Amino acid sequence: MADTRRRGAELERAILRAAVEELTENGYAGLTMDRVARRAGTNKNAIYRRWSSRAALGLSAYRELIKADREPADTGTLRGDVLELLRGANRQQSANPVLGGVIRGLLAAAAEDPELAAQLRENVLDAGSGLWLTVLGRAVARGEIRPEALHPRVATVGIVLLRNEYVARGTTAVSDEVIEEIVDEVYLPLVRGR
Structure with missing residues (x-):
């Protein structure tokens, strides 16, 4: 399901939040682009435009999970x-x-x-x-x-x-x-x- 309203940073935050939730619940082994896309309410193409691979997305999600601002x-x-x-x-x-x-x-x-x-x-x-x-x-x-x-x-x-x-x-x-x-x-x- 493509998201027609969110763009740019807002969509990126939604994808990253979904990836963090998937990583937390299912570990890296269970992290899939399909699950992240569903959870974020977008499509896989929107994810691949921002992260070239599952590895890149998984690492971004991990960094977000441990981030200390x-x-x-x-x-x-x-x-x-x-x-x-x-x-x-x-x-x-x-x-x-x-x-x-x-x-x-x-x-x-x-x-x-x-x-x-x-x-x-x-x-x-x-x-x-x-x-x-x-x-x-x-x-x-x-x-x-x-x-x-x-x-x-x-x-x-x-x-x-x-x-x-x-x-x-x-x-x-x-x-x-x-x-x-x-x-x-x-x-x-x-x-x-x-």
């Missing part, structure tokens, strides 16, 4: 800022346990879908490096770390380790003790040693 907390210390970011991500995961299943489904599907694997590497696995680089940039300005620590792969190590807890262990929440261990035993030594 906030400035990272400034606690005055790198340790405090990193703990806040990881605790916030953990609260988000705990409040929406579907996230772990979604990322596990995306990773499993990537083994069979080279396009999805490439898009995961390019778009999702950077783990929001802009947010983390902001935190590290403030720490550089405060003199806590050297500018050499401002590298996207270094910046995101903490969240990658936290995500590994969800994916590899299948848990929906991580203890604060584990979060502090990630920060104190891995993250801070890494960024301070650069």
Whole structure:
């Protein structure tokens, strides 16, 4: 059923919202363009004009699902800022346990879908490096770390380790003790040693 009223950004938001709902309810394996089109009240052509493939749509839906539209907390210390970011991500995961299943489904599907694997590497696995680089940039300005620590792969190590807890262990929440261990035993030594 073609939508003749919604256009542009409004239609795109409806499609993305439908894709998020499908991804949440059925995982990546159950995400189909037909289901998304039906749920959004549009047709598959409207989706393909915006997303070239199911993989592209699935990743956009996943990014929407985990989106954090906030400035990272400034606690005055790198340790405090990193703990806040990881605790916030953990609260988000705990409040929406579907996230772990979604990322596990995306990773499993990537083994069979080279396009999805490439898009995961390019778009999702950077783990929001802009947010983390902001935190590290403030720490550089405060003199806590050297500018050499401002590298996207270094910046995101903490969240990658936290995500590994969800994916590899299948848990929906991580203890604060584990979060502090990630920060104190891995993250801070890494960024301070650069």
